[in-house]
Amino acid sequence: LQTHFDPYTMCFRVKFYPSEPMKIKEELTRYLLYLQLKRDIYHGRLLCPFAEAAYLGACIVQAELGDYDPEEHPSDYIRDFKLFPKQSLKLERKIIEIHKNELRGQCAAYAELNMLQRAHSLETYGVDPHPCKDFTGSTAFLGFTATGFVVFQGNKRIHLLKWNDVSKLKFEGKTFYVIGIQKEKKLVLTFHTSTPAACKHLWKCGVENQAFYKCAKSSQIKTVCSSNIFFKGSRFRYSGKVAKEVIEASSKIQREPPEVCRAQFGQSRSYNSLSHKNLIMNMEPLVPALPSPNEYEETATENGIHDLKVQYFHIYSFTVGKSDVRINPKRQESKHKQTHANGLLPQASGKSHGVSLV
Known part of the structure; x- marks a missing residue:
């Protein structure tokens, strides 16, 4: 990074979650997905009932x-692990009961695979929540x-509309409009975001997810327009491999499995070393609702990052080259005048000059 606001801590995240993670060929890729899900659990993004949370x-x-x-x-060794946003004694x-009685003998790789x-x-596996209002004015994600x-x-x-x-x-x-078919009838869902920029970002996320998971080949993907052809709108075309191509390419990998260097226990539990509220705004839990735009501006101002030039990184994971994982960052700069729920913010302070995968 060439910037006047060093140091930065950069976190790589999974963008497209595999529908069947057990079929991932290489242990290294499964471990990286495990790290992402562990983070999702800690930030309240992966919601689960009590029994599932315990397991x-x-x-x-x-x-x-x-x-x-x-x-x-x-007796209290679990307290050293900060696993959930609200971690009760119960x-x-x-x-502890499950760890003692059900998982004995499992190596790290097998325990990760079970996870x-x-x-x-x-239901919230792979969900990147975008806050908005529905047609009644109620908050939705x-x-x-x-x-x-x-x-x-x-x-x-409350809604699941298959691709x-x-x-x-x-x-x-x-x-933002979602137009589809449900029970053989046309369905139009309407939602309202806080800013036009947030709405455009939401639309792009939807278009590329639909292309990645629905299309059989990347060559079938066409450029899409954001609105009616009679009005000027944004145009976007997904680039990169789609899910079916990734799975096919992954099955053809022929090499010695790469070594997996797992974080030590002390490193794995040091979540507080990263200020996730300053770093990634849409990592907040689904409940309670995300802060208002005014709260975002206050947070940004307090941390000295209001009106700074921000480096945005577009992370593509599970794109296959010579191995299961290849991360292709694409950078674009933007003058940061307002913060919305789906932006990346630089960490205001820190000691690390390297890359952190958490």
């Missing part, structure tokens, strides 16, 4: 500590997954 937490503990040992693990006790298998079945377009209110999913049933995504100003 996922136990898998993480097994992967990082190994088998339970009464001589090494005191949840910690259940995690992926359980996590991918949850929109997301795009391997299955299709989803809408959440609170912790409840084959989504005929068009468009936006005009601050209004």
Whole structure:
């Protein structure tokens, strides 16, 4: 990075979550997805009921500590793990019970695989929540997954429109439209974002997710327009491999599996070393609702990052080259005059000059 605001901490994130993570060929790729899901759990993005939360937490503990040992693990050893936004004593006790009795003998790779298998079945798996208002003015969170377009209110999913049933995504100003078919009838869903820029970003995310998960070949993807042909609108075309091409290319990998260097226990639990509120605004939990634009501006001003030039990074994961993972950053600069829910902000302070994958 060439910038006048060093140092930065840059975090790589999974953009397109695989629909069947158990089929990922290389252990290294599965480990990177495991790290992402562990972060999603900690930030409240991957919502799960109590029983599922306890099992996922136990898998993480097994992967990082190994088998339970009464001589090494005191009664409160789970407190050293910051696994969930709200980590109750009841949840910690259940995690200990599962770690003791159900996961013994599992190596780190196997425990991580079990975690992926359980996590991918949850409704919020792979959801990057975009805050908005529905036609009644109620707060909703929109997301795009391997299955299709989803809408959440609170912790409840109220809409799931599969990609084959989504005929068009468009936006005009601050209004986002999803047009599709449900029960053989035309369906039009309307949502309102805080700014036109946030609406355009939401539309682009939807278009590229639909292209990635729905199309059989990247050569089939066409340029799409954001609105009616009689009005001037944004144009966008997804570039890169689609999911089916990634899976096919991954199955043809022939090489020695790369070595997996796992973070040590002390490193894995040091979440507070990164100020996620300053770094990635849309990493906040689905509930409670995200702060208002005024709160975002106040936060930005307090941290000395108001009206700075921001480096934006577009991260593509699970794009296959010579291995399962190839990350292709595309940089574009923008004058940061307002902060919205789906922007990347530089960390205001820090010591690391390298790249951090958390």
